[in-house]
Amino acid sequence: MTTAKWIMAGVAAAVLAGCAEKDVILPGKREDLRAPFGETSEEQTKTENVAQAISLATQSSNANWLQRTGSPVTRTAHPALAVQLTGVQWSTPIGQGDSRRFRITADPVVADGRIFVMDAKSTVTALSLTGQRLWSVDVTPTRDRESDAGGGGLAYGDGKLIVTSGFGTLRALDPSSGSEIWTQDLDASTTGTPSVSRGLVYVVGGDNVAWAIDAESGRVEWQLGGSPGISRVSGGPAPAVGDDLVIFAFGGTGEMQAAFRKGGTRRWDATVAGQRRGIAATSVSDITGDPVISGNTVYAGSYSGRIVALNADSGSRLWTAKDGALGPVWPAGGSVFAVTDRNELVRLDGETGTRIWGTKLPFFVNEDRRRRVEIVAHYGPVVAGGRVLVGSNDGLIRSFDPVSGALMSSVDVPGGATTNPVVAGSTLYVVSRKGVLHAIR
Numbered sequence: 001m002t003t004a005k006w007i008m009a010g011v012a013a014a015v016l017a018g019c020a021e022k023d024v025i026l027p028g029k030r031e032d033l034r035a036p037f038g039e040t041s042e043e044q045t046k047t048e049n050v051a052q053a054i055s056l057a058t059q060s061s062n063a064n065w066l067q068r069t070g071s072p073v074t075r076t077a078h079p080a081l082a083v084q085l086t087g088v089q090w091s092t093p094i095g096q097g098d099s100r101r102f103r104i105t106a107d108p109v110v111a112d113g114r115i116f117v118m119d120a121k122s123t124v125t126a127l128s129l130t131g132q133r134l135w136s137v138d139v140t141p142t143r144d145r146e147s148d149a150g151g152g153g154l155a156y157g158d159g160k161l162i163v164t165s166g167f168g169t170l171r172a173l174d175p176s177s178g179s180e181i182w183t184q185d186l187d188a189s190t191t192g193t194p195s196v197s198r199g200l201v202y203v204v205g206g207d208n209v210a211w212a213i214d215a216e217s218g219r220v221e222w223q224l225g226g227s228p229g230i231s232r233v234s235g236g237p238a239p240a241v242g243d244d245l246v247i248f249a250f251g252g253t254g255e256m257q258a259a260f261r262k263g264g265t266r267r268w269d270a271t272v273a274g275q276r277r278g279i280a281a282t283s284v285s286d287i288t289g290d291p292v293i294s295g296n297t298v299y300a301g302s303y304s305g306r307i308v309a310l311n312a313d314s315g316s317r318l319w320t321a322k323d324g325a326l327g328p329v330w331p332a333g334g335s336v337f338a339v340t341d342r343n344e345l346v347r348l349d350g351e352t353g354t355r356i357w358g359t360k361l362p363f364f365v366n367e368d369r370r371r372r373v374e375i376v377a378h379y380g381p382v383v384a385g386g387r388v389l390v391g392s393n394d395g396l397i398r399s400f401d402p403v404s405g406a407l408m409s410s411v412d413v414p415g416g417a418t419t420n421p422v423v424a425g426s427t428l429y430v431v432s433r434k435g436v437l438h439a440i441r
Helices: 002-017
Strands: 088-093 109-111 114-118 123-128 133-136 154-158 160-165 169-173 180-186 195-197 200-204 209-214 220-225 245-249 255-260 266-271 289-295 295-301 307-311 317-321 331-332 335-339 344-349 355-360 378-383 387-392 397-401 405-411 423-426 427-431 436-440
Touching: 109 154, 114 154, 154 195, 169 200, 200 245, 245 289, 255 289, 255 295, 289 331, 307 335, 307 405, 307 423, 331 378, 335 378, 378 427
Parallel strands: none
Antiparallel strands: 088 436, 109 114, 114 123, 123 133, 154 160, 160 169, 169 180, 195 200, 200 209, 209 220, 245 255, 255 266, 289 295, 295 307, 307 317, 331 335, 335 344, 344 355, 378 387, 387 397, 397 405, 423 427, 427 436
């Protein structure tokens, strides 16, 4: 290159450098762009944890765990459990475990000396209290293949095992043999958990239609329609049944409806409204925290960052907490315990919703910022044996102090939990991701 060309190149570089804008450094606090939630500073501000005394109900040595915990008549307020869990007493495979396409969504049910479970591909199994297989039934309809659908829920009542499935059927099985008593076609994929009370079976279909079915005959007693939703979390919430009302939660809309049990006349409507900004899960507005009736209050939570308390008679809002609930909350001793969408175990004041304490649970499977893809799943909570228990798919059942939220102990669960823990006969039962039922004492 000639001397003139070198000069011209130098001049051009100087001109370009002079035209380049200087970086503007904005004032203020630097936030982590890879933070998993992206909340506003107001949402990040939490009250300090408080160790507050609590008066739990007397422990009860319950023999049964009939269905989800939303209905007071079938919920044991404080199941008895050993002070220190020593580990798995026995384990029994129940069938297909979790996979990319199918998941186990049914919690175990314990009734009349049997344990009932459901795998990821619609096989229902009955086991003895020592883990021996009594019978297994595939509830896949004859016209379908087992690979066409998965998921479902279980409940026990009126001497029958009630089963929902992704194939859109509601079945009643004989608990002693597994033989079919009746089947009702719900016209939509239904993986939500059913509830049974005083001769009626309640369930919400995948098309947001609530059903009341006669437990003896399987005939439809009445129906109730919810607002259409564009999405629904597999393994939806169970209806909560009180003295006069049954409360349904609908998928994709955050809507709840209360109806009179006997005739289905609608009493009130409510919505778990609001969402947390800056996290992808807020686009899912499903109610994942089943309605739970405690006294004259109904508690429920959504996947998008809200827990609410409603008046059971009118549906009027009592309070709203800016935490979501991944499963049914557990009311105890004037407080409400919940596993939140932030992967926290929290204790809220039952009357005001004020946070008393929050304990962080493991969040990412891999804490390397570049590999934060899979999130640890947590199930529960259950208040039993004087502590709060949470099952997790990282392979542990953790016990927390209800007074302070401090971790008290943990016990291994081979394969990691994939259902809510249930407690009956001073034994904790949980199904693992590999499709194995574990009995822990």
